[in-house]
Amino acid sequence: AWLSTLLDVIDFVPVRILESEVLPIFTTKAEISKPVKVRLSSCRVLGRLAALLPNPVVTKDVLPVIISLCQDVTAEVRATICRELPNTGKHLSQEDSNMYLITCLVDLSNDEECSVREAVIQAVAQLLQYFPATSMKYTVIPMVKKIFEQSIKNEDFTIIEVARMFGLYCINLKNHLSVDDKDWFLNHYVHLSQLNSTTKRKANKCMPADTSEDEILKQRFSTCRQQCAYNFPAMVLFSSDLKSEHLTSLVNVLLNLSSDSFLLVRKSIASGFHEILKLQPKWLPVLRDEFIKFLKDENEVVLEGFIPNIHESLSTLTTYCKGFNSEKSDCRREIAQALLICEEMLFNSFNWRLYSEFLSQLELLPQYFPSELVNEKFVPLLFQRINCCRTLPSRLAATKIVLLIMVNESQIKQKLKLKNKILELCSNSNFYTRMMFIRAMSLLLDISPKLLKEFFLINLISMTEDKVPNIRLAVCKIIPKLKLLALEPYNHELLAAIESSVHKLKEEKEKDVLEQIRTMTTELDALGNNNVKMLDFGCDSFNSNDKSCSKNTNVGRGKLLPKPIPQPSFLTPTTSRYNPKITFSNSSLKKVLHTSPGKYPSKRVGDTLNDATFIVDAGVHLPNSVELNTTSLNFSTKSETKEISSISKKTAISYFTQLDSRSSKLNQTIPTTPRPVHRLSSCTINNGDINSNVTHRDEVKKR
Numbered sequence: 001a002w003l004s005t006l007l008d009v010i011d012f013v014p015v016r017i018l019e020s021e022v023l024p025i026f027t028t029k030a031e032i033s034k035p036v037k038v039r040l041s042s043c044r045v046l047g048r049l050a051a052l053l054p055n056p057v058v059t060k061d062v063l064p065v066i067i068s069l070c071q072d073v074t075a076e077v078r079a080t081i082c083r084e085l086p087n088t089g090k091h092l093s094q095e096d097s098n099m100y101l102i103t104c105l106v107d108l109s110n111d112e113e114c115s116v117r118e119a120v121i122q123a124v125a126q127l128l129q130y131f132p133a134t135s136m137k138y139t140v141i142p143m144v145k146k147i148f149e150q151s152i153k154n155e156d157f158t159i160i161e162v163a164r165m166f167g168l169y170c171i172n173l174k175n176h177l178s179v180d181d182k183d184w185f186l187n188h189y190v191h192l193s194q195l196n197s198t199t200k201r202k203a204n205k206c207m208p209a210d211t212s213e214d215e216i217l218k219q220r221f222s223t224c225r226q227q228c229a230y231n232f233p234a235m236v237l238f239s240s241d242l243k244s245e246h247l248t249s250l251v252n253v254l255l256n257l258s259s260d261s262f263l264l265v266r267k268s269i270a271s272g273f274h275e276i277l278k279l280q281p282k283w284l285p286v287l288r289d290e291f292i293k294f295l296k297d298e299n300e301v302v303l304e305g306f307i308p309n310i311h312e313s314l315s316t317l318t319t320y321c322k323g324f325n326s327e328k329s330d331c332r333r334e335i336a337q338a339l340l341i342c343e344e345m346l347f348n349s350f351n352w353r354l355y356s357e358f359l360s361q362l363e364l365l366p367q368y369f370p371s372e373l374v375n376e377k378f379v380p381l382l383f384q385r386i387n388c389c390r391t392l393p394s395r396l397a398a399t400k401i402v403l404l405i406m407v408n409e410s411q412i413k414q415k416l417k418l419k420n421k422i423l424e425l426c427s428n429s430n431f432y433t434r435m436m437f438i439r440a441m442s443l444l445l446d447i448s449p450k451l452l453k454e455f456f457l458i459n460l461i462s463m464t465e466d467k468v469p470n471i472r473l474a475v476c477k478i479i480p481k482l483k484l485l486a487l488e489p490y491n492h493e494l495l496a497a498i499e500s501s502v503h504k505l506k507e508e509k510e511k512d513v514l515e516q517i518r519t520m521t522t523e524l525d526a527l528g529n530n531n532v533k534m535l536d537f538g539c540d541s542f543n544s545n546d547k548s549c550s551k552n553t554n555v556g557r558g559k560l561l562p563k564p565i566p567q568p569s570f571l572t573p574t575t576s577r578y579n580p581k582i583t584f585s586n587s588s589l590k591k592v593l594h595t596s597p598g599k600y601p602s603k604r605v606g607d608t609l610n611d612a613t614f615i616v617d618a619g620v621h622l623p624n625s626v627e628l629n630t631t632s633l634n635f636s637t638k639s640e641t642k643e644i645s646s647i648s649k650k651t652a653i654s655y656f657t658q659l660d661s662r663s664s665k666l667n668q669t670i671p672t673t674p675r676p677v678h679r680l681s682s683c684t685i686n687n688g689d690i691n692s693n694v695t696h697r698d699e700v701k702k703r
Contacts, residue, residue: 003041010048019057023049030065032072039077043069047084055092063088063100070104075113082108082119086126101127102139109147118158121147125165128172136176144169145181148188160220163192163227167234174238182239186246189235193228193253195221222262229257229268233275240279251286258290263301270294270306274313281320288317288331295338300351303342307354310361314368332369336377343381352391359385359397366408374405375414383421387433399440400447407448419455426459431468438463438474445478449485457482457494464501469510476505476516480523487527 006022013022022045028034030042046069050062066088069081082105089101105127109120124144131140151158170185177185196218232254239246254276257269273294277287291313294306317335339362346355365374378401385398406418425437441460444452452460461482463475479498486494502524505517 003044007044007048010045010052015053018049019053023053023057023061027061027065030069032068036074036077039069039072039074040080043077043081043084047081047087050084050088051090058088058092067100067104070108075111075116078108078111079113079115079119082116082123085123089127089130092130102131102135106139106143109143114156114158117147117151118161121151121158121161121165125168125172128169133176136173141173141176141181144173145184152188152191155217155220157220159192159195160223160227163224163231166192166228167231167238170238171234179242182242183246186235186239186242186249189228189231190249190253192224193257195224222265225257225260225262226264226268228253229260229265230272232257232269233272233279236276236279247280251283254286254290258293263299266294266297266299266302267305270297270302271309273306274309274316277313277316277320281316284317284320288335291317292334292338295335295342298345300346300349300354303346303358304354307358307361310358311364315364318368332373336369336373340377340381347385347389352394356391356393356397359394359401362401363404365401366405371409371411371414379405379418386425386436395436396439396443399436400443403440403444403447407451422456423459426456426463431471434463434466434468434471435474438471438478442478445481445485453485453491453494457485458497461497461501464505469513472505472508472510473513473516476513476520479520480527483524484527 010018010022026042026045026049029038030046032039034042042065046062046066050058050066053062066081066084069077072078072081085101085104092101105120105124108116111117111120124140128136128140147158148162151162166185166189170189173185174182232250236250239250254269257265260266260269273287273291277284277291280287294302297303297306314335343355343358346358349355362378365378369378382398382402382405386395386402389395389398402418402422406415406422409415409418422437422440425433425440428434428437438460441452441456444456460475460478464472464479466472466475479502483495483498486498502520505513508514508517
């Protein structure tokens with residue numbers, strides 16, 4: 001534990017402390033007289049110190065100790081210090097590398113212990129980029145070839161490490177190899193990829209066959225082929241400039257590995273199949289058949305490696321394969337049929353995550369296949385999966401594909417068919433299907449807001465009246481985004497529909513839905529548009545920043561809101577119901593304008609009478625007198641008067657006439673119970689101007 005802690009924090013220790021206190025301790029622990037475990041700990045720490053200390057200190061104090069450990073009598077110590085050599089070589093000059101590291105590596109490569117030679121294979125692979133070209137040509141490459149030949153000949157466990165590092169060696173040594181050397185590496189790779197339990201090996205005829213040894217060799221060779229499959233893209237890149245016969249041998253390796261009996265071998269080659277397509281487009285006729293074969297593989301282990309890169313493989317096939325792009329070719333139908341077979345197999349399996357991943361790879365299906373083929377083969381199947389698939393991620397993935405197909409569909413007729421099929425989800429009697437429609441609209445909002453606005457917005461808003469609370473709750477969550485969509489660009493009809501749906505939600509009784517309605521209202525208010533304000537259950541929301549009268553209204557500020565929703569405010573008096581003159585206290589008027597009775601939000605209308613848009617009585621017809629509810633109002637006793645801003649007589653009479661027709665409809669709904677009132681005096685209209693004054697009376701009478 002102490003050693004692990006030191007290795008974790010050693011990067012944060014000052015160099016001065018490392019040099020003066022830590023280095024002497026582990027230099028002492030590296031002595032041959034110390035126990036093996038102590039020397040092993042010294043190997044690990046010295047490797048880290050070589051990467052942190054200055055080069056002069058490393059060359060003088062650390063490297064001699066490392067070289068002595070490379071010559072330790074214990075193989076485990078030699079293997080451990082060999083794995084630390086890459087940390088040392090990264091910070092040494094080329095001269096020091098030649099002088100110290102290469103000498104140590106050559107000695108260790110001839111070690112009799114397999115574990116030491118395995119450590120040498122790992123260390124050299126990481127140090128190749130630090131060796132000078134001369135050393136690479138005359139020392140490193142011969143050493144590597146010798147190690148590989150010895151491992152392949154002995155068939156010991158170092159052969160697995162050779163197969164694992166083979167691609168890295170070939171890529172890093174490519175620029176330093178001659179044509180003959182490249183042939184040598186390629187031939188040995190082919191040999192490694194063909195190792196199996198039936199490979200002819202030298203055997204002692206006098207000794208009986210050892211079953212356990214055969215099983216070990218079988219497992220070792222299977223792992224070796226798996227590593228060769230992993231390195232196949234690197235070998236394709238390595239042999240790109242070789243003759244065609246070498247490429248033919250690699251094609252045969254590909255065919256053998258993709259048909260291997262060991263599952264992990266097929267999975268490894270399938271995982272890098274998209275890279276092979278990009279590196280060798282000339283092989284596409286063969287690779288296309290292998291692509292179809294992998295899609296039809298019945299083992300999920302193989303498909304787990306192949307499916308995550310299907311979209312890249314399809315993209316490459318559509319780009320390079322001439323037969324695939326030909327309208328007369330059956331290539332597309334063959335690949336489409338293979339995709340459908342793979343989909344059917346995964347749908348019937350229990351691996352729903354893999355099935356969802358497969359569907360997500362088909363999102364760009366319209367780009368890979370013609371519209372007719374997609375609508376014929378995939379669309380009916382996708383709608384079936386949307387309705388009957390067991391897991392939600394799979395249904396969402398299928399829904400997204402359908403939406404993308406509709407967005408990319410060029411034929412209006414076919415697009416309308418898809419629209420009608422999607423709208424069937426909205427009217428379905430199944431709750432889960434209707435909820436899927438809402439989720440589909442959330443996806444479409446990100447994919448194509450224009451299409452949502454054109455085809456589905458009204459249907460989505462109408463679901464606020466659904467009988468299931470969860471449906472209404474889900475719609476409430478998306479309404480703020482829908483309003484923003486209707487504002488940009490401005491659409492009066494959609495805004496009116498949204499406002500009407502919000503107004504109807506005031507009758508909601510479910511607790512969770514009510515909570516979401518409050519959140520929704522807050523989000524709607526936060527949108528803050530200058531032209532349109534959302535109604536809060538029938539209450540007008542005025543723009544306090546706009547002081548000017550709108551051209552669309554006869555009196556007042558802002559646009560007229562939809563008529564079906566009554567204004568919960570006092571209406572302007574008309575000449576047919578009042579005496580010629582009215583007198584108000586100015587301070588009382590301010591209190592009327594600044595007070596928000598009941599549940600309506602407080603809105604500042606104006607500080608002066610010029611800003612006032614109405615003097616009202618809620619549109620109720622009160623014969624012979626005007627009565628104001630004074631329950632929540634305190635009028636000032638001091639009379640302060642001010643003229644109302646003048647408007648044309650014709651405009652005022654027109655506006656009052658409209659209010660008369662509206663208020664007559666409200667007379668039937670006004671309760672007749674007595675209420676405290678405040679008597680008002682007369683009102684006059686002179687020369688097109690309204691001059692009104694309000695006088696406070698102390699007497700309050702009951703009707």
